[in-house]
Amino acid sequence: MVKRAFAALLCLVNGLLIPVNLWAENAGNSANHGVILQYHHIATGTPPSTSLAPEVFRRHLEILKQGGFSVLPLPKLVAALQEHRPLPDRAVVITFDDAYDDIAQQAAPMLEQFGFPYTIFVSTDFVDRKQPGYMTWDQLRGLQAKGANLANHTRSHLHLLRKPDALSQKQWLQALREEIDGAEQRIQAETGEHWRYLAYPYGEADAAVIKAVTSWGYLGFGQQSGAVNKTLLNSGMAPRYPFNQSYQDLDDFRVKASSLPLPLKKETFPGWVFDEPVQPELILALSTQRELKGQLNCYASGQGAIPLRMQADNVVVVQVSKPIPVGRSRYNCTLPVAGQPGRYHWHSRMWIRKRDDGSWYPEP
Ligand SMILES: [Zn+2]
Known part of the structure; x- marks a missing residue:
């Protein structure tokens, strides 16, 4: 009751800029779940299956701003879930895979304007090679300075399930460890960040990969839909909602962003x-x-x-x-x-x- 009254007062002080229900939602810090959004390209002219047009992305941000959502950095969501600290209802995290340069050009200025934090999962070989279409370490550090987090998407963006026949399972897991630890070391050396968050390339993993990655101290993130809670986070393949040109419907976005985990x-x-x-x-x-x-x-x-x-x-x-x-x-x-x-x-x-x-x- 006290919290609600305080929230209402804040709204009066701030005039009509902030809708009452936003404060009411945020005042009720009681949720034990959140939603992670996943994007690749924010651009037109890039592959439709991994791209969302900048104007649609802007609509997503407007919905998050106006719809009573709290956009959090990924480390904050993870810490709250792990430590059983309450989250605001409708807590949302924004993530990008691959570190494409259109994120720096198109998405980052919008995110800065909205004041939203975000995480970029980086495949470090592409950045190290200065491959066209990918951000440079300087660009990534520039975004980091404005509040972005940088995390692991392996060194070479390989399929973690496609073991060559010539390798034993043990040799394959060793190769995967070099890919994943190697990317973590490059990100730490270039930016100082060291979260041990791994986004599986293509969202692909199986029980053996998840078990290995978890034993190496990483939290894994997939590309299957759904809201996340502590159990799902610790399952080694936390859900994220992917968005591309097939998912342009803004009502669909609202439903996903405000979803809860299934009581499983x-x-x-x-x-x-x-x-x-x-x-x-x-x-x-x-x-x-x-x-x-x-x-x-x-x-x-x-x-x-x-x-x-x-x-x-x-x-x-x-x-x-x-x-x-x-x-x-x-x-x-x-x-x-x-x-x-x-x-x-x-x-x-x-x-x-x-x-x-x-x-x-x-x-x-
Ligand atoms: Zn990727």
Whole structure:
């Protein structure tokens, strides 16, 4: 009550510049979850699957500014989740993968104008080689000086799951460690930053990679959708919502940015990578006693709504009726948040299917 009254007073003092509900939201520091947004290029003329137009990105920032969101630096979100410190409701983190130079040219000036912090995941070989299209260390240091954080995206942006046949699993993990520790050392040497946050290239990892990376002291970040809480962060593959030209709908952005994690007790699934036609069975045991029928909805890439089977009151079996496609695909599940129209619990599971002869599909 005291907090609310104080919030209302602040609004009066500040005139009408700040909407009352923003303060009310931010005064209620009670959430134990947040949302991480993921972008690559903020540009036109770059590949559509990894690009968002600057004017759409600006709309995202306007929605975050006006919609009662608190945009936090990634280290602050991580620390709050790890240390059980309360977060503002609608806490959002902005991240960019690859350190493309259009981020310095297009996104950074807008972010500065809005006063929003952000994190860039850097593949250091491209910066070290001064590869055209990527930022230089000077540019990265310039953004760092204005509040950006810099984190690890491996040295060479390799596929962490594509072990050459000639290498043993042990040799492969050693090579991955050199990639990941090597990038961390380069970022630290050039900028002093040393978070041990790793964004998996292409959002790809499996249980073995996650286990290794976690044992080396890194927190892993994926490209599967969903809000994040402490459990998901410590799972070794924290969700991030990717945005590109296929996701230009601003209502979709609002829903994702204000989403909550699914109240999950346990998640069971048959594997990460498949080399045959499969219809993976995802079993979600939810910790809510709510009626889920007609409320929980799951969708598969290219297949639309997935039929759901109730195994028990709060245990749902999610399984597509046709095999998943070759390549990366996902199941996305949503459940409306009780009493908060327009907000959803959101959870995603990524699948990777190799070609039927066991070879890797070409990366588009
Ligand atoms: Zn990348």
